[in-house]
Amino acid sequence: MAQTPSDFLRLVIGKQVHVKLNSNVDYKGILVCLDGYMNLVLENTEEYVNGQLKNKYGDAFVRGNNVLYISATSTSQT
Amino acid sequence: MAQTPSDFLRLVIGKQVHVKLNSNVDYKGILVCLDGYMNLVLENTEEYVNGQLKNKYGDAFVRGNNVLYISATSTSQT
Amino acid sequence: MAQTPSDFLRLVIGKQVHVKLNSNVDYKGILVCLDGYMNLVLENTEEYVNGQLKNKYGDAFVRGNNVLYISATSTSQT
Amino acid sequence: MAQTPSDFLRLVIGKQVHVKLNSNVDYKGILVCLDGYMNLVLENTEEYVNGQLKNKYGDAFVRGNNVLYISATSTSQT
Amino acid sequence: MAQTPSDFLRLVIGKQVHVKLNSNVDYKGILVCLDGYMNLVLENTEEYVNGQLKNKYGDAFVRGNNVLYISATSTSQT
Amino acid sequence: MAQTPSDFLRLVIGKQVHVKLNSNVDYKGILVCLDGYMNLVLENTEEYVNGQLKNKYGDAFVRGNNVLYISATSTSQT
Amino acid sequence: MAQTPSDFLRLVIGKQVHVKLNSNVDYKGILVCLDGYMNLVLENTEEYVNGQLKNKYGDAFVRGNNVLYISATSTSQT
Numbered sequence: 286m287a288q289t290p291s292d293f294l295r296l297v298i299g300k301q302v303h304v305k306l307n308s309n310v311d312y313k314g315i316l317v318c319l320d321g322y323m324n325l326v327l328e329n330t331e332e333y334v335n336g337q338l339k340n341k342y343g344d345a346f347v348r349g350n351n352v353l354y355i356s357a358t359s360t361s362q363t
Numbered sequence: 364m365a366q367t368p369s370d371f372l373r374l375v376i377g378k379q380v381h382v383k384l385n386s387n388v389d390y391k392g393i394l395v396c397l398d399g400y401m402n403l404v405l406e407n408t409e410e411y412v413n414g415q416l417k418n419k420y421g422d423a424f425v426r427g428n429n430v431l432y433i434s435a436t437s438t439s440q441t
Numbered sequence: 442m443a444q445t446p447s448d449f450l451r452l453v454i455g456k457q458v459h460v461k462l463n464s465n466v467d468y469k470g471i472l473v474c475l476d477g478y479m480n481l482v483l484e485n486t487e488e489y490v491n492g493q494l495k496n497k498y499g500d501a502f503v504r505g506n507n508v509l510y511i512s513a514t515s516t517s518q519t
Numbered sequence: 520m521a522q523t524p525s526d527f528l529r530l531v532i533g534k535q536v537h538v539k540l541n542s543n544v545d546y547k548g549i550l551v552c553l554d555g556y557m558n559l560v561l562e563n564t565e566e567y568v569n570g571q572l573k574n575k576y577g578d579a580f581v582r583g584n585n586v587l588y589i590s591a592t593s594t595s596q597t
Numbered sequence: 598m599a600q601t602p603s604d605f606l607r608l609v610i611g612k613q614v615h616v617k618l619n620s621n622v623d624y625k626g627i628l629v630c631l632d633g634y635m636n637l638v639l640e641n642t643e644e645y646v647n648g649q650l651k652n653k654y655g656d657a658f659v660r661g662n663n664v665l666y667i668s669a670t671s672t673s674q675t
Numbered sequence: 676m677a678q679t680p681s682d683f684l685r686l687v688i689g690k691q692v693h694v695k696l697n698s699n700v701d702y703k704g705i706l707v708c709l710d711g712y713m714n715l716v717l718e719n720t721e722e723y724v725n726g727q728l729k730n731k732y733g734d735a736f737v738r739g740n741n742v743l744y745i746s747a748t749s750t751s752q753t
Numbered sequence: 754m755a756q757t758p759s760d761f762l763r764l765v766i767g768k769q770v771h772v773k774l775n776s777n778v779d780y781k782g783i784l785v786c787l788d789g790y791m792n793l794v795l796e797n798t799e800e801y802v803n804g805q806l807k808n809k810y811g812d813a814f815v816r817g818n819n820v821l822y823i824s825a826t827s828t829s830q831t
Contacts, residue, residue, distance in 0.1 A: 287395065287396060287404055287422075288396055289396055289398055290396060290397065290398050290402040290403065290404050290424055291398070292396075293395075293396075293404045293422065293424050294424060303420075306775075306821065307384075307386055307429055308775055308821070310821070312822075317755065317761075318755060318756055318757055318758060318760075318761075319758065320757055320758050320759070323426060324758040325758065326755055326758050326761045330824065342771075342824035342825075343824070343825065344755075344761065344824065344825055345822050345823070345824040345825075346758055346761050346762060346822060346823040346824070346825075347821070347822045348791065348820050348821060348822060350428075350818075351775055351821055352426050353384065353386070353388070353425070353426060353429055354390075354423050354424060354425045354426060355423070355424040356408070356420040356421070356422065356423040356424070357420075357421065357422055357423075357424075365473065365474060365482055365500075366474055367474055367476055368474060368475065368476050368480040368481065368482050368502055369476070370474075371473075371474075371482045371500065371502050372502060381498075385462075385464055385507055401504060428506075430504050431462065431464070431466070431503070431504060431507055432468075432501050432502060432503045432504060433501070433502040434486070434498040434499070434500065434501040434502070435498075435499065435500055435501075435502075443551065443552060443560055443578075444552055445552055445554055446552060446553065446554050446558040446559065446560050446580055447554070448552075449551075449552075449560045449578065449580050450580060459576075463540075463542055463585055479582060506584075508582050509540065509542070509544070509581070509582060509585055510546075510579050510580060510581045510582060511579070511580040512564065512576040512577070512578065512579040512580070513576075513577065513578055513579075513580075521629065521630060521638055521656075522630055523630055523632055524630060524631065524632050524636040524637065524638050524658055525632070526630075527629075527630075527638045527656065527658050528658060537654075541618075541620055541663055557660060584662075586660050587618065587620070587622070587659070587660060587663055588624075588657050588658060588659045588660060589657070589658040590642070590654040590655070590656065590657040590658070591654075591655065591656050591657075591658075599707065599708060599716055599734075600708055601708055601710055602708060602709065602710050602714040602715065602716050602736055603710070604708075605707075605708075605716045605734065605736050606736060615732075619696075619698055619741055635738060662740075664738050665696065665698070665700070665737070665738060665741055666702075666735050666736060666737045666738060667735070667736040668720065668732040668733070668734065668735040668736070669732075669733065669734055669735075669736075677785065677786060677794055677812075678786055679786055679788055680786060680787065680788050680792040680793065680794050680814055681788070682786075683785075683786075683794045683812065683814050684814060693810075697774075697776055697819055713816060740818075742816050743774065743776070743778070743815070743816060743819055744780075744813050744814060744815045744816060745813070745814040746798065746810040746811070746812065746813040746814070747810075747811065747812055747813075747814075
């Protein structure tokens with residue numbers, strides 16, 4: 286298990302992640318890389334607004350200051 | 364009892380915590396680790412929106428700047 | 442009387458305080474400790490949302506950047 | 520007249536002030552002290568929400584980053 | 598004409614100014630002084646909320662981080 | 676073409692610009708000067724709220740932290 | 754593939770990009786340049802509000818602190 290949050294994020298590079306922003310927008314995709322400001326680059330990005338799939342992008346740069354959380358494993362919606 | 368807020372947070376690592384964000388989103392899970400920016404990693408994470416269970420994740424990284432409070436002991440809902 | 446706001450806060454450690462956040466959430470409890478970022482730890486914490494008692498916690502860590510005000514003496518509601 | 524805003528604030532220490540926050544909350548009371556972050560301590564504090572008197576406190580610590588303005592002389596409501 | 602925004606603000610000290618905050622609150626008054634954080638002190642201050650005159654103060658300290666704009670000459674409402 | 680955003684802004688000094696703020700307020704006028712914080716001074720300033728012309732000022736100081744974008748050439752409304 | 758988010762952004766200079774701001778405003782255009790604050794200059798800029806084309810500009814400076822994400826390849830709307 287990760288010792289620090291940064292370790293955790295490094296462990297999920299290359300994996301499918303679910304990124305929730307603090308404006309009801311979610312992104313799902315492969316985490317390519319990130320930096321100290323929590324800026325992220327995702328591959329095969331899907332954009333969900335209020336839970337609805339809105340857009341599909343190839344690569345997308347997501348700015349860190351809007352990130353609410355990042356989960357690594359597949360989620361089980363209730 | 365903790366002398367400083369940081370002591371308090373270190374004391375609850377490994378425990379079940381309830382994290383409230385400033386956007387009506389709550390997370391419950393085991394606190395794995397945290398850093399100086401209040402970034403958290405939770406295990407067995409449950410996401411509540413307006414009090415309703417919405418998602419279950421394995422591990423989740425929660426960004427610190429949205430954290431409103433973190434309570435350590437089980438809460439008694441009124 | 443306190444010479445600086447920090448003095449004031451040190452004077453109320455161990456006392457019953459009323460903490461109002463800038464999101465219509467109030468906390469009442471014993472102020473255990475605080476740091477330079479206005480992060481607080483409360484004991485016997487009660488959470489009020491729009492004036493209604495919602496939750497009771499044991500110890501709670503409240504993040505400083507949402508704090509609107511902290512009052513030390515018992516308030517007389519009008 | 521004050522040469523700088525800080526001078527002005529020092530001149531009103533000990534006076535009755537009206538503090539407006541950027542969330543429709545106003546405080547009236549005697550300004551006891553303040554610091555460089557505009558954190559304030561008021562005595563005989565009255566809290567107004569949308570212009571209605573809601574609470575009376577003894578001493579209250581008001582966090583600076585929500586302060587919109589501070590007026591020193593008695594106001595004439597229109 | 599001013600070479601820098603700071604020059605402009607120094608040129609309007611002592612003049613009637615119209616200060617718009619980013620919360621539908623406007624202030625009109627004589628600009629007494631200001632500092633590097635855009636904190637202002639106004640004399641003969643009038644407070645307008647949604648364009649309606651709400652309050653008249655003598656001297657008022659207006660915190661810089663809410664300032665949207667400051668205009669120096671009389672405005673012609675359309 | 677500008678190599679950096681700052682170059683771009685220097686190139687439009689003295690030109691008619693359209694400044695959109697992140698609160699549905701737009702300004703049109705001649706860009707007189709700006710600084711590193713994106714604070715701007717405009718001449719012959721027109722203020723639009725939700726697209727409607729509301730005010731005309733002579734010179735106006737617009738605080739940088741609310742600026743969303745600045746466009747230099749005349750826009751073609753659709 | 755980019756090693757860091759900054760690499761990614763450099764790779765898309767000169768390409769058609771879709772920039773989403775955190776206020777339901779989207780810009781599409783050729784990315785001319787950007788700086789460390791994520792300030793961008795776009796060419797042949799189109800402004801969309803709630804998905805509707807509102808304005809066409811030549812060159813536009815977009816301030817970085819409102820940027821939510823930047824996608825490089827053409828998007829397939831669902």
